[in-house]
Amino acid sequence: MSRPEEGRRPSRVRLLLALAAVALVALVAVFVLVRGDDDEPGGSPAATASSTPATVTEPSLGADAPGAQATPPAEASQAAVDDLPPRQAPVALDQPAAAGDGVTATVASVEAINGFGQGRGNVSGPALRVTLTITNGTDDILDLGGVAVDLTHGTDAVPASPLDDRSHAPFSGSLEPGETAEGVYVFSVPPDDRGTVTVSVGHRAGAPFMVFTGSAG
Incomplete structure (x- = not known):
């Protein structure tokens, strides 16, 4: 005739294993969430600073600068006429x-x-x-x-x-x-x-x- 303690022992083992599995799953989920937040563009000040593009001001072209468009001869002639x-x-x-x-x-x-x-x-x-x-x-x-x-x-x-x-x-x-x-x-x-x-x-x-x-x- 078996003892009652021996019949309940396998159930305790399974319960402990189940609790351990749940805890492990919870830890993995927390780890994944933390890594996911770190990978987001706004996850940290460093990420935010690096992801914000710098504003570049285009230099203005003067009349003598390379690439500047000269006044067309027709407009120059008209300006000379207007000055008369x-x-x-x-x-x-x-x-x-x-x-x-x-x-x-x-x-x-x-x-x-x-x-x-x-x-x-x-x-x-x-x-x-x-x-x-x-x-x-x-x-x-x-x-x-x-x-x-x-x-x-x-x-x-x-x-x-x-x-x-x-x-x-x-x-x-x-x-x-x-x-x-x-x-x-x-x-x-x-x-x-x-x-x-x-x-x-x-x-x-x-x-x-x-x-x-x-x-x-």
């Missing part, structure tokens, strides 16, 4: 022109002469002597020291070189309201290219040029 002073619509050589602010001008005469160059860079030769008048129709004194006069000739509007001839007498001084002043300008112009000449007169900076055009042949 404004001009009124041209009138005939024998007609008065208005600047639009009360100042008017006329071409009193255009004479063909044999210009005499004085000083360095002046070459004697065929020239046109242009006599101009300016009338101050404003209420203020007009400073004639800022008057600019130029002349082009031919269908290609070739700029004529000013000539410091003896008769050269540009505008100077000041002009009272209602008064008229006269100025004389000489330009070197070939005799065979006087079919079209254009005289431009600006009386102050920023004011539109008064323009005269016609034949001086």
Whole structure:
């Protein structure tokens, strides 16, 4: 006849083995979870720091830097045109022109002469002597020291070189309201290219040029 203790012994062994297996499974599960957290991008400060990409600022390219795109020639030409002073619509050589602010001008005469160059860079030769008048129709004194006069000739509007001839007498001084002043300008112009000449007169900076055009042949 067997003892009761001997019948219960195998059951205790199985129970202990089952508890040991459960504990082992729990330890493995905890180990896997801990390793999984360490592998996540935000699992630790070091992982977070290494996973955050650094912000890189692209260097700006200046006009002279390699790879910088230069201003197209067409845009450069347009910018040069935009920098030119404004001009009124041209009138005939024998007609008065208005600047639009009360100042008017006329071409009193255009004479063909044999210009005499004085000083360095002046070459004697065929020239046109242009006599101009300016009338101050404003209420203020007009400073004639800022008057600019130029002349082009031919269908290609070739700029004529000013000539410091003896008769050269540009505008100077000041002009009272209602008064008229006269100025004389000489330009070197070939005799065979006087079919079209254009005289431009600006009386102050920023004011539109008064323009005269016609034949001086």
